[in-house]
Amino acid sequence: MGSALILRLIAQRLALGVLLLFAVSVLIFAGTQILPGDVAQSILGQAATPQALENLRRELGLNDPAYIRYFRWLGGVLTGDFGTALSNRRDIAEALGGRLWNTLFLAGCAAVISVPLAILLGLLAVRYRNGVIDKAISGFALASTSLPEFFIGYLLILFFAVELQWFPASSTVFDTMSFGARLQAIALPAITLTLVVLAHMMRMTRAAILNVMQSAYIETAELKGLSAFDIIRRHAMPNAVAPIVNVVMLNLAYLIVGVVVVEVIFVYPGMGQYLVDHVSKRDVPVVQAVGLIFAAVYIGLNMIADIVAILANPRLRHPK
Template sequence: MGTSLANLVAQRIAFGILLLFAVSVLIFAGTQILPGDVAASILGQSATPQALANLREELGLNDPAIVRYFHWLGGVLTGDLGTALSSRQDIASSLGPRLWNTLFLAFWAAVVAVPLAIILGLLAVRYRNGPVDKTISGLALASTSLPEFFIGYLLVFLFAVKLQWFPSLSTVYDGMPFLERMKAIALPASALTLVVLAHMMRMTRAAILNVMQSAYIETAELKGLKPLQIIRRHAFPNAVAPIINVVMLNLAFLIVGVVVVEVIFVYPGMGQYLVDHVSKRDVPVVQAVGLIFAAVYIGLNMIADIAAILVNPRLRHPK
């Protein structure tokens, strides 16, 4: 049993590493086939041919693509993400505080969204097909239908412009007091929460309802157990595996999908950093941020797979 479980976990980790390698190839290839000349975009239209040739040589743009890829990959594996073309700053040192800001924002959005989604999902199942279930499902559908930029601007209009409870720009800095930082991220965290809450709630409800159709649930009902007891003791524990997958997928979105929300609130995180350098055609920054986002997404999905295997013995024996 232990060896089988260890083999399954090792397979998931190996597959995750292989997938990340494939994604790194796609990221590098995607940035190389972009139209235009990187050297010309850096020096501007007034650059002389000699200056362009010198910069291409300095950046290694004259080397074959496969040589540049393995040079970049070797740097990534040793912790060297390269140098930003626009600012000449080390990308790894510039990304550090921005990655922390993004994780801080995603963490507090998850602290609110995950338990709230599970509670609302349980309530929807307990009172299914009733007014409570229809109200929760209706609000979830409305929230899912609205794009995050619309939710963000709506929150700014209501709570920053009209009520003036929170700032419209989420400016944070090193050494900022905790309560001030929490006030600054209140609106972007709320926008992220509303974006992922509906999906997690609907999937939690669906997972538990699927389990409720099992024979042992009917047996529990015949024994006279109350609906909440059945859900708490039997349905929810057996629906944990798919719920974990849904939660992890949405946690990955909270970190990877923050780009739009960070831009709306001018929050100094990874998404804002990426957008700033995409406009400058700063290829090394785009590659580094894209690879970090991919690593986070693949890593959280891998953790979800492993957690599902641990909590559901049936997944260890698929046959």
């Protein structure tokens, strides 16, 4: 009975996510249509004759009504065809593949460092709350968040690439690179991202657990003679999972979607840089494709957070 209810709730979340993604695709498409400028004009340049422009428009289907163009685009996307980039006439899906993988690799490395570290620091801050350790952790985390990522990035380059020469200043990666070399190449951007997202996750972990620590069952645990860390780990943590997962997912989304600046600083061939390059070239199909992928990542991760929150709730898992 419980599992049927859970499955229904999860199915609802999934359906909602898909629906949302379609709504976002409409917004992205509409947004790029509103942008001033004409695709044909930007391909052919200022010197193009009216006849040539008209021919290209017909060829690209630009004269069709917007909704037909939307469904044509959507149909392509659903079959894995994002169209061709206007600027260099290359297949977008193909170019995206490698870049998406690079971005996910960088985000994954940053997540592997930052998520456990943030939760551990959050637990420590609760255990020694209002003491020196708590304040030191909070101070460090807040300082690292307050500094803009380009500043942290250049600072890291100055010390670790220029002075100490441990890591390269620009994170060039290529297909034939070994895993170890790849890790070394992305070490600095990964650390930069970690410092940016750490504080938020750590502070939220601390707040979520402290909130739970007010509960009567924490007093029960104290009166059983459990140690402070056992109380936090066994009794507070399981009830703080949902809010913590929520903030972790938001930050994971940021690691993938918000890396634009970091990728530019470290000249890393990921999605962010790809997007920035093509925005400046007014390459609408690429912007649409990247926007849609970012939206999918965002919605997907938030959906996971929702589903974890459902699964973490014993009242839903085990109804009366």
